[in-house]
Amino acid sequence: MLLLLASASPAEAAEERWLETEGTATLAGDISMDRAQAAALATARRRAVEGWAGVTIEDSAYSVRSQTGLLDLFRETRSVASGRIVREEILRWETVAVPVGPKEPPITRLTVRLRAEVARDEVGDPAFHVGLSLDRDAFYEGDALTLQVKATEACYPLIFNLAADGKVYQIYPNAYRPLERLEINAPLVLPGAGAPFKLTPRPLPGHGVDVEAIKVVALRHPVVPPEAKAGSLGLAGLYRWLVAIPAGERAEATTEYRVLASKRVPTP
Numbered sequence: 001m002l003l004l005l006a007s008a009s010p011a012e013a014a015e016e017r018w019l020e021t022e023g024t025a026t027l028a029g030d031i032s033m034d035r036a037q038a039a040a041l042a043t044a045r046r047r048a049v050e051g052w053a054g055v056t057i058e059d060s061a062y063s064v065r066s067q068t069g070l071l072d073l074f075r076e077t078r079s080v081a082s083g084r085i086v087r088e089e090i091l092r093w094e095t096v097a098v099p100v101g102p103k104e105p106p107i108t109r110l111t112v113r114l115r116a117e118v119a120r121d122e123v124g125d126p127a128f129h130v131g132l133s134l135d136r137d138a139f140y141e142g143d144a145l146t147l148q149v150k151a152t153e154a155c156y157p158l159i160f161n162l163a164a165d166g167k168v169y170q171i172y173p174n175a176y177r178p179l180e181r182l183e184i185n186a187p188l189v190l191p192g193a194g195a196p197f198k199l200t201p202r203p204l205p206g207h208g209v210d211v212e213a214i215k216v217v218a219l220r221h222p223v224v225p226p227e228a229k230a231g232s233l234g235l236a237g238l239y240r241w242l243v244a245i246p247a248g249e250r251a252e253a254t255t256e257y258r259v260l261a262s263k264r265v266p267t268p
Contacts, residue, residue: 016086016117016118016119016120017052017117017118017120018115018116018117018118019048019051019052019115019116019118020091020113020114020115020116021044021045021047021048021051021113021114021116022043022044022047022111022112022113022114023039023040023041023042023043023044023045023046023047023111023112023114024040024043024109024110024111024112025037025039025040025043025109025110026098026107026108026109026110027107027108027109027110028107028108033110036110037093037110037112038166040110040111040112041090041112041114044112044113044114044116045085045088045114045116048085048088048114048116048118049084049085049118051118052118052120084118084119084236084239084240084242084243085116085117085118085119085236085239086117086118086119086236086239086240086243087116087117087236087240088114088115088116088117088236089114089115089116090112090113090114090115091113091114091115092112092113093110093111093112093113094110094111094112094113095108095109095110095111096108096109096111097109119239119240119243124247124248124250124251125247125248125251127152127153128151128152128153128155128218128220128248128250128251129151129152129251130149130150130151130152130155130157130216130218130251130252130253131149131150131151131253132147132148132149132214132215132216132253132254132255133147133148133255134146134147134214134255134257135147136257137256137257137258138257138258138259138260139201139257139258139259139260140259140260140261140262141200141201141202141203141259141260141261141262142200142202143200143201144191144198144199144200145199145200145201145257146189146190146191146199147159147189147190147199147214147255148187148188148189148190149182149187149188149190149216149218149253150187150188151182151184151218151251152184152251153184153220154181154182154183154184155181155182155218155219155220155251156179156180156181156182156218156219156220156221156222156223157172157182157188157216157217157218157219158170158172158173158179158216158217158218158219158223158225159171159172159190159214159215159216159217160214160215160216160217160238161212161213161214161215162212162213162214162215162235162254163212164203164204164207164210164211164212164259165204166234166235167233167234168226168233168234168235168237168238170225170226171190171199171214172188172190173225174197176191176195176196176197177190177191177192177195179222182218201257201259202259203259203260203261207261208260208261209258209259209260209261210258210259211256211257211258211259212256212257212258212259213254213255213256213257214254214255214257215238215252215253215254216252216253216254217242217250217251217252218250218251218252218253219245219249219250220249220250221249223245225241226238226241
């Protein structure tokens with residue numbers, strides 16, 4: 001989680017469709033129930049988007065071997081090209097014991113049946129781009145993060161933290177910096193020199209490493225942001241808000257980074 005310390009054009013209706021899909025994951029070794037459920041849901045959601053949008057959605061799974069030798073699996077970060085889940089309903093969960101061998105205990109296969117409403121985005125303006133860069137791609141707990149946003153035209157950027165707990169947190173605008181128009185020749189740097197706050201990533205409790213992302217949504221006209229300051233918004237809620245904005249009125253960029261629990265101690 002990234003801690004923050006101290007008139008528009010008429011909306012175009014996006015095409016939407018309800019689909020039912022399944023996702024499967026395996027509980028084995030160091031994989032907990034909540035992580036297996038998250039993996040199964042990610043697969044079901046991807047299949048729903050692919051089934052309607054007709055595109056391949058890229059999923060990235062990250063794993064790191066801890067100092068104890070155990071394999072930790074971390075949250076998947078999805079890059080959605082032209083389709084988004086705007087509403088979903090879990091129909092059922094199923095668990096099946098799968099035999100492995102005569103001397104091995106069975107593994108548990110977890111399957112979710114999902115009913116999802118998928119919206120297919122309209123084609124955006126190819127001349128409207130926004131760029132997002134971070135000062136590093138990995139941070140130890142407590143390190144300060146600095147980001148920079150540039151755009152091909154004047155716009156209003158909203159910036160979100162896609163946290164490892166599956167929630168979305170708005171980090172700009174915030175209580176210290178109100179929303180301002182981003183000019184072509186004046187990049188937005190956050191927090192910025194002399195700012196009264198810092199952006200400090202930290203992993204989830206008990207995690208050695210997490211993968212998170214910063215997402216910027218640049219708007220040609222100011223739009224009321226979703227309620228994301230307290231982390232009450234999930235990815236589906238963010239995407240539902242996005243598809244209500246005409247594709248030609250917005251540009252997006254997402255950059256991932258890793259958060260490590262503690263600094264490595266040099267070996268003598």
